[in-house]
Amino acid sequence: MFSGWNDETKSYDTSNWNFERNDDGTLRRDETLQHPRCVLNVLRRHFARYTPEMVERVCGTPQKEFLKIAELLARNSGRERTTAFAYAVGWTQHTTGVQFVRTAAILQLLLGNIGRPGGGIMALRGHANIQGATDVPTLYDLLPGYLPMPSALRDEGSLERYLARNTKATGWWANMPKYIISLLKAFYGDAATAENDFCYGYLPQLIGDHSVLPTTFAMKDGTVKGYFVIGQNPGASGQNAELVSSAMERLDWLVNIDFFDNETVSFWHREGADPTKIGTEVFFLPGATVLEKDGTMTQTSRVLQWHDKAIEPIGDSKSDLWYFYDLGKRLKALYADSQDPKDRPILDLAWEYDHEDERERAAGEPSALRVLRELNGFTVADGKQVAGFADLAADGSTACGCWIYSGVCPDETTNHARGRIADARSSPGWGWAWPANRRTLYNRASADPAGNPWSERKKYVWWDAQKREWTGYDVPDFPKAKDPATPARPGASGIDAHSGADPFIMNLDGRGQLFVAGALADAPMPAHYEPLQSVIENPLYAQQSNPLLREWKRDDNRYNRAVDPDYPYVLTTYRITEMSGIMTRYIPWLAELQPEAFCEIDPELAVEKGIANGSYVTISTALGEMEARALVSGRMQPLRIGKGQRVHQIGIPYNYGRMVGFARGDSPGDLIALSTDPNVSIHEAKSLTCSIRPGRRAARAAGSIEAPVPTAQQRAYGAGAPHGIDAGTNR
Amino acid sequence: MAKTTIDITGLASARGTRASLGERIGELPNVASQRTKQLRARIDGAKAVTSVCPYCAVGCSTLAYVDDSGKLLDVEGNPDSPINAGHLCPKGSAIFGMTVNDRRWTTVHYRAPFATEWEEKPLAWALERIAARVKETRDATFVRERDGKRVNHTLGIASLGGATFGIEENYLLGKLMHSLGVVAIENQARI
Numbered sequence A: 001m002f003s004g005w006n007d008e009t010k011s012y013d014t015s016n017w018n019f020e021r022n023d024d025g026t027l028r029r030d031e032t033l034q035h036p037r038c039v040l041n042v043l044r045r046h047f048a049r050y051t052p053e054m055v056e057r058v059c060g061t062p063q064k065e066f067l068k069i070a071e072l073l074a075r076n077s078g079r080e081r082t083t084a085f086a087y088a089v090g091w092t093q094h095t096t097g098v099q100f101v102r103t104a105a106i107l108q109l110l111l112g113n114i115g116r117p118g119g120g121i122m123a124l125r126g127h128a129n130i131q132g133a134t135d136v137p138t139l140y141d142l143l144p145g146y147l148p149m150p151s152a153l154r155d156e157g158s159l160e161r162y163l164a165r166n167t168k169a170t171g172w173w174a175n176m177p178k179y180i181i182s183l184l185k186a187f188y189g190d191a192a193t194a195e196n197d198f199c200y201g202y203l204p205q206l207i208g209d210h211s212v213l214p215t216t217f218a219m220k221d222g223t224v225k226g227y228f229v230i231g232q233n234p235g236a237s238g239q240n241a242e243l244v245s246s247a248m249e250r251l252d253w254l255v256n257i258d259f260f261d262n263e264t265v266s267f268w269h270r271e272g273a274d275p276t277k278i279g280t281e282v283f284f285l286p287g288a289t290v291l292e293k294d295g296t297m298t299q300t301s302r303v304l305q306w307h308d309k310a311i312e313p314i315g316d317s318k319s320d321l322w323y324f325y326d327l328g329k330r331l332k333a334l335y336a337d338s339q340d341p342k343d344r345p346i347l348d349l350a351w352e353y354d355h356e357d358e359r360e361r362a363a364g365e366p367s368a369l370r371v372l373r374e375l376n377g378f379t380v381a382d383g384k385q386v387a388g389f390a391d392l393a394a395d396g397s398t399a400c401g402c403w404i405y406s407g408v409c410p411d412e413t414t415n416h417a418r419g420r421i422a423d424a425r426s427s428p429g430w431g432w433a434w435p436a437n438r439r440t441l442y443n444r445a446s447a448d449p450a451g452n453p454w455s456e457r458k459k460y461v462w463w464d465a466q467k468r469e470w471t472g473y474d475v476p477d478f479p480k481a482k483d484p485a486t487p488a489r490p491g492a493s494g495i496d497a498h499s500g501a502d503p504f505i506m507n508l509d510g511r512g513q514l515f516v517a518g519a520l521a522d523a524p525m526p527a528h529y530e531p532l533q534s535v536i537e538n539p540l541y542a543q544q545s546n547p548l549l550r551e552w553k554r555d556d557n558r559y560n561r562a563v564d565p566d567y568p569y570v571l572t573t574y575r576i577t578e579m580s581g582i583m584t585r586y587i588p589w590l591a592e593l594q595p596e597a598f599c600e601i602d603p604e605l606a607v608e609k610g611i612a613n614g615s616y617v618t619i620s621t622a623l624g625e626m627e628a629r630a631l632v633s634g635r636m637q638p639l640r641i642g643k644g645q646r647v648h649q650i651g652i653p654y655n656y657g658r659m660v661g662f663a664r665g666d667s668p669g670d671l672i673a674l675s676t677d678p679n680v681s682i683h684e685a686k687s688l689t690c691s692i693r694p695g696r697r698a699a700r701a702a703g704s705i706e707a708p709v710p711t712a713q714q715r716a717y718g719a720g721a722p723h724g725i726d727a728g729t730n731r
Numbered sequence B: 001m002a003k004t005t006i007d008i009t010g011l012a013s014a015r016g017t018r019a020s021l022g023e024r025i026g027e028l029p030n031v032a033s034q035r036t037k038q039l040r041a042r043i044d045g046a047k048a049v050t051s052v053c054p055y056c057a058v059g060c061s062t063l064a065y066v067d068d069s070g071k072l073l074d075v076e077g078n079p080d081s082p083i084n085a086g087h088l089c090p091k092g093s094a095i096f097g098m099t100v101n102d103r104r105w106t107t108v109h110y111r112a113p114f115a116t117e118w119e120e121k122p123l124a125w126a127l128e129r130i131a132a133r134v135k136e137t138r139d140a141t142f143v144r145e146r147d148g149k150r151v152n153h154t155l156g157i158a159s160l161g162g163a164t165f166g167i168e169e170n171y172l173l174g175k176l177m178h179s180l181g182v183v184a185i186e187n188q189a190r191i
Helices: A039-047 A052-059 A063-075 A097-111 A159-166 A172-191 A197-202 A212-220 A241-248 A320-334 A341-348 A358-362 A368-376 A588-593 A603-609 A712-719 A722-729 B034-038 B095-099 B123-141 B167-180
Strands: A085-087 A121-123 A226-230 A253-258 A281-286 A295-298 A303-307 A461-464 A469-472 A569-574 A598-601 A616-620 A625-632 A639-641 A645-647 A649-653 A688-694 B047-052 B061-066 B072-077 B108-111 B119-121 B142-146 B149-160 B182-186
Touching: A052 A063, A052 A639, A063 A097, A085 A097, A097 A121, A159 A172, A159 A197, A172 A197, A172 A341, A172 B167, A197 A341, A197 B149, A212 A241, A212 B149, A212 B182, A226 B123, A253 B123, A281 B123, A295 A368, A295 B167, A303 B047, A320 A341, A320 B123, A320 B167, A341 B167, A368 B167, A588 B095, A598 A616, A603 A625, A603 A688, B072 B095, B108 B123, B119 B123, B123 B142, B123 B149, B149 B167, B167 B182
Parallel strands: A085 A121, A226 A253, A226 B149, A253 A281, A569 A649, A598 A625, B149 B182
Antiparallel strands: A281 B108, A295 A303, A461 A469, A569 A688, A598 A649, A616 A625, A616 A688, A639 A645, B047 B061, B061 B072, B108 B119, B142 B149
């Protein structure tokens, strides 16, 4: 536990997790690194107990192996060499997920591997546009460009309050007002004026955690009535998939856009359910694939790549862009005569994306390019594209859908996302990387404080003393003409407060942070906690698991107890190369390669349990059970952890679903009760506990799942005209 | 600017050309049959459209080959790409089968409350009905104030998904949902 814990609110007062400052606001520094409260010394004390011996007890990694890796990392980091950390959801899907990534940040800062070629921390993200869907977010707590969503909990009811709370005095976020006001101009066009706070009040306010897992419970409990599920299949791939499905029974309506039938849209006839008792009205809309539409996806290194439409969508299929544009137009028409102030945001919504091409326009096709150009931003008066976010203003004279994407379409004819010029270094002509086409963030750090490359071999961005500007193989992530010798200017605003040797321009002080000042709920420095459902007691602390993890103790979300003898094995999940989910399970080539759900177990456990390779086994938790074929494999190895227990691990690919596809099978989603980390509400799906037995599970009998009492709306639609058609449109 | 290509595979220069097989391979006669020599790739002469793999986030560049009638012939890795240099993983190699697939649902499927079967429906009918249901749910659940604070939102509608479709599509979905007052907007990035 850290200081500041409040046992009543079950949270930390994080105000003391901060840096000491001088009277002028600058950081107190001890260049000798001797002061006991110097961050490095705080860090040393905190991690003193994290010895190689402790690593072995906690992780099961033999000390010798661990030291080999540590030495390799240290040897491969320095002036001549850099090391990159690449991670995926194996790090994030934990109740301590954020702290895993934080640990990598500390190591990389100490090793000098940030902002340099071949260094950094790479999130290997899962879906083709998962980075883009974070930058231009469909995430409850964000607006485009990482602007926070207004929250009633933070009293952000007015634009003034929002700006006061989120504009920082120093660092790049001093520019925040330009970005939010330009976004509001992009959303509401001429209706957004200085007099009405640029329609800030149109934006809805958060009142809590509206992320997907709490929303699933809200659906089950009857708050959510209508649900859009687009290109995602939580009925199979969701954690506690049965909870997701039973929650959808409470909906009045479900709209799903996809290419194939899937476990989500067909939840109403899943194993054990009785459709005649399920009142949800379900729409499946056929989606267009990537080959059937124009548009841009942002890959995992922040590179935007435009794709051209290759063929016309097959059948009635339409792009998601088409559907959203169409729905917006229909809603504008439905609300056209409304005088109710609540409907103004829809009526004032800037919603003109008709295609440039006459034939496409006639087919109702919106223009992805027009949307991308809005994301880039333009000058309101003449509609001309802005060249980049430096041109954005806070007075309503510019509109911009996503400030970090500003520069992708910098004039009337250029679309950099379509660039396809590669070279042997950072390929700045291939696609376009946000921000400002920088391929490596914080690349000022690739030069020493004086501005010279750390080595010839790792030369990347440097100060050209003749021309008095930053130059190199990448777009400098630093003011182009700011001399490395520029002293810090306490009291100046934005990055003018930073010195010429401070690379981390987004941070208040321009420096990397080994210690996180107040931004995270659970720890200013990473601490090891066992997963919520673990096979051992925490060898490091009396505190077993993250004191701030969120759990839902309910009958439909049952957890294994910590260190539960009924569930003695470690359960982990992962994905396989040949499968994604519903996007692959109907493809014959891939179904031949990976036809069916399986689990991996070690040979020792197989002998102990009498499980033959290829035979069916049933894996169970307090929540539920699933069956799969056993793959007895030396890849899985028993661990010696905790007080010396020998623990078996069971690994399950998270790709399958049992209802549809050529490749199918049970999903570990049936085993995993929902719990989340306190910072970003990521669930825990990588480290759990389970039991295993030979043989198949018992099938759920038809109608064995108790259907909920239908809502009034469901009864009205179901009992009225056939399929409730007239009842709906005329109300 | 001169175009430079990374050619790890060595195939890039031959792409799209009718490189004929020679009579000799080094010092030895080429034993390929006349038929082999006359064979042409299926994609020979087809239009190559630059696209991106829709599976993981690496962002492998692809070339979709389309014939004159607008028919998709094949999808292959783009050798010009600095990201994948022409290579694709098993999933990426199977993109063709995701689009051209007789199990794909290319019409609206509708399931009425308490019904036991799907029905196929006209697209326009479904869109009109969905818009009406959205309005109805929004109007019934919209809240202007909670505890004296303006909130202007609805908790009655939620949206899930975004990581599998483009940034322009995410933008329009977010813009529309926020303007409806929807706050429970989520995608795979949190999952």
